[in-house]
Amino acid sequence: MTLMTRELKASFAFVERNFNLTKRYWGWEVAFLVYAVAGALAVSLIGAGQNDTRLLLTLVIGAVFWNYLSVVFSFIAETVSWERWEGTLEYTFMAPVRRYAQMLGSTLYAVIFGFVHTVVVLVVLALFFELDLSQANFGTAAVFMVLGSVSFIGIGIMTAILPLMYVERGAQMTFVLQSVLLLISGVYYSIDVLPGWMQVASNFSPATYVLDGVRAGLIDGVGTADLLRDVWPLALMGIVFIPLGLWAFGRAERYAKRTGKLKRVG
Amino acid sequence: MTGLLQEPKTEPMRAPVPAAPPSRTRRTLPEDGVPALLVEHVTKQFLVGRKRKPVTAVKDISLRIRRGEIYGVLGANGSGKSTFIRLVSTLLTLDTGKVEVFGHDIERDEMAVKRLINRVSVDAAFFKKLSPFENLAYAARLYGMDPKSARQQAIAILARLGISEKRLGRPLEQMSRGMQQKVAIARALLTSPTLLLLDEPTTGLDPRSKLDVQSFIEDLRDGHDATIVLTTHDLAEADRLCDRIAIINDGRIVVEETPEALKVLVAERHGQEPTMESVFMTFTGRSLDDDLDNENDENDEG
Ligand SMILES: Nc1ncnc2c1ncn2[C@@H]1O[C@H](COP(=O)(O)OP(=O)(O)O)[C@@H](O)[C@H]1O
Numbered sequence: 005m006t007l008m009t010r011e012l013k014a015s016f017a018f019v020e021r022n023f024n025l026t027k028r029y030w031g032w033e034v035a036f037l038v039y040a041v042a043g044a045l046a047v048s049l050i051g052a053g054q055n056d057t058r059l060l061l062t063l064v065i066g067a068v069f070w071n072y073l074s075v076v077f078s079f080i081a082e083t084v085s086w087e088r089w090e091g092t093l094e095y096t097f098m099a100p101v102r103r104y105a106q107m108l109g110s111t112l113y114a115v116i117f118g119f120v121h122t123v124v125v126l127v128v129l130a131l132f133f134e135l136d137l138s139q140a141n142f143g144t145a146a147v148f149m150v151l152g153s154v155s156f157i158g159i160g161i162m163t164a165i166l167p168l169m170y171v172e173r174g175a176q177m178t179f180v181l182q183s184v185l186l187l188i189s190g191v192y193y194s195i196d197v198l199p200g201w202m203q204v205a206s207n208f209s210p211a212t213y214v215l216d217g218v219r220a221g222l223i224d225g226v227g228t229a230d231l232l233r234d235v236w237p238l239a240l241m242g243i244v245f246i247p248l249g250l251w252a253f254g255r256a257e258r259y260a261k262r263t264g265k266l267k268r269v270g
Numbered sequence: 271m272t273g274l275l276q277e278p279k280t281e282p283m284r285a286p287v288p289a290a291p292p293s294r295t296r297r298t299l300p301e302d303g304v305p306a307l308l309v310e311h312v313t314k315q316f317l318v319g320r321k322r323k324p325v326t327a328v329k330d331i332s333l334r335i336r337r338g339e340i341y342g343v344l345g346a347n348g349s350g351k352s353t354f355i356r357l358v359s360t361l362l363t364l365d366t367g368k369v370e371v372f373g374h375d376i377e378r379d380e381m382a383v384k385r386l387i388n389r390v391s392v393d394a395a396f397f398k399k400l401s402p403f404e405n406l407a408y409a410a411r412l413y414g415m416d417p418k419s420a421r422q423q424a425i426a427i428l429a430r431l432g433i434s435e436k437r438l439g440r441p442l443e444q445m446s447r448g449m450q451q452k453v454a455i456a457r458a459l460l461t462s463p464t465l466l467l468l469d470e471p472t473t474g475l476d477p478r479s480k481l482d483v484q485s486f487i488e489d490l491r492d493g494h495d496a497t498i499v500l501t502t503h504d505l506a507e508a509d510r511l512c513d514r515i516a517i518i519n520d521g522r523i524v525v526e527e528t529p530e531a532l533k534v535l536v537a538e539r540h541g542q543e544p545t546m547e548s549v550f551m552t553f554t555g556r557s558l559d560d561d562l563d564n565e566n567d568e569n570d571e572g
């Protein structure tokens with residue numbers, strides 16, 4: 005019990021630190037937010053231009069939820085590369101903190117930050133367009149938001165290993181992975197339009213199920229109970245990826261300490 | 271001030287170190303009991319570059335450091351000092367051998383060891399945009415400390431090092447190297463380590479900051495029960511601060527003695543001047559300015 009409280013308290017170190025980083029890098033945060041808003045608007049305007057309310061809603065949902073998921077993903081996946089860049093990685097790894105506490109703290113902040121970020125995008129879109137949400141089932145959207153977070157936290161942790169193992173390439177790999185997820189998950193289009201092999205790949209992206217579920221809920225008012233086809237893959241990915249990710253992270257840390265990948269100079 | 275200056279956290283069964291007399295040469299340290307740091311036959315090899323050329327950074331090092339001792343590791347660039355410090359800091363795994371910190375095995379008892387140690391490296395590794403306070407609060411929380419009392423301690427330590435509280439709220443990147451290094455020292459002391467690892471803490475500092483840091487270490491040595499491992503390639507610094515010095519060359523410890531004994535040794539046995547310079551030349555066959563590191567300096571991207 006005391007161990008648990010100790011680790012929980014330590015995990016707050018990461019929340020507070022990341023909050024301070026956001027504050028100090030506020031200029032960049034604003035710039036990225038503007039970029040996110042502009043991107044979401046640009047895509048949604050395609051739907052508005054077609055005078056197709058269903059298409060508009062499909063695009064808005066894609067933009068908003070992808071924004072949330074990608075922010076959560078990149079925050080977690082970049083915990084190591086960020087500290088590598090700052091030069092603090094060794095100090096964090098030297099501290100008497102368990103990795104799960106570190107991940108918990110990083111994850112908590114990622115979810116809060118992603119949520120706030122996304123609400124801003126959503127508010128701008130809502131001001132811009134008249135969205136027809138008369139049918140919407142918000143409960144479904146909330147459930148998928150939670151499930152999506154869990155599964156993305158899982159792959160975020162798995163991906164965070166790459167920068168640990170590959171000093172420079174790792175960060176590039178996480179970036180590429182995020183791009184691939186955007187492409188295969190049907191963020192702005194139905195996955196049916198993708199080539200066959202990409203459709204197969206899309207089954208492995210949690211975003212595919214999140215977007216399918218949220219769209220069914222918000223556009224057609226479908227309840228969670230009728231969306232089990234999307235619920236179980238997400239739940240499964242969360243249950244498998246989070247523990248697997250933590251385990252693999254531990255292995256990767258060990259590898260990095262054996263081969264001298266944490267830091268070399270100085 | 272606290273940190274190292276506080277009572278030790280472990281090994282209460284041993285008699286406390288007697289108050290240190292002003293001069294190092296007459297310091298008496300207890301020989302018995304659990305060593306602060308025990309290193310036995312430790313080796314570490316890296317595979318460097320595309321061709322994965324093996325480089326043995328640390329070769330079969332053994333040593334025993336008593337509580338309260340300031341132990342110097344003196345060596346040229348690339349001789350393996352930082353690798354040694356990282357091995358003790360749990361940042362690298364051992365290829366062979368064992369390390370114990372106050373009786374805790376570094377592999378089996380990693381968390382316990384982590385709580386007992388802290389380290390200062392050549393580069394003051396901080397979140398550059400965060401203020402010293404924010405950086406120190408992060409460190410304090412990681413070590414399970416209350417950030418408020420940590421703040422008070424940090425103010426006290428930094429005041430002693432000549433940095434006023436006013437400077438501590440602005441981004442760290444606005445500070446000079448010397449100041450940043452002082453904040454790094456405060457960060458390490460904050461967690462009350464019983465074993466403090468200082469890896470070239472004064473390298474690259476301006477003369478003034480260098481003196482500040484050295485006299486602070488002297489304070490820790492003279493007034494308190496601090497066990498410190500100090501690596502340096504500054505002969506005068508090693509001579510001034512350390513109770514014992516190990517000279518490391520190509521990953522191997524070639525000699526280990528008190529500074530006085532080293533000087534006597536080269537004078538009597540080798541007929542050299544009794545200076546640290548001739549000590550170093552005699553035992554390593556090179557001058558301290560030689561850089562051993564260049565041939566291995568390929569990019570280690572793998
Ligand atoms: N993480 C690492 N990966 C590969 N080689 C390393 C690493 N760390 C140190 N080395 C090599 O080991 C040798 C000793 O380096 P180091 O311990 O940094 O020496 P010092 O601190 O005395 O300058 C050097 O040849 C260096 O290139």
Ligand SMILES: [Mg+2]
Pocket residue numbers: 270351352353469470
């Ligand atoms: Mg070094």
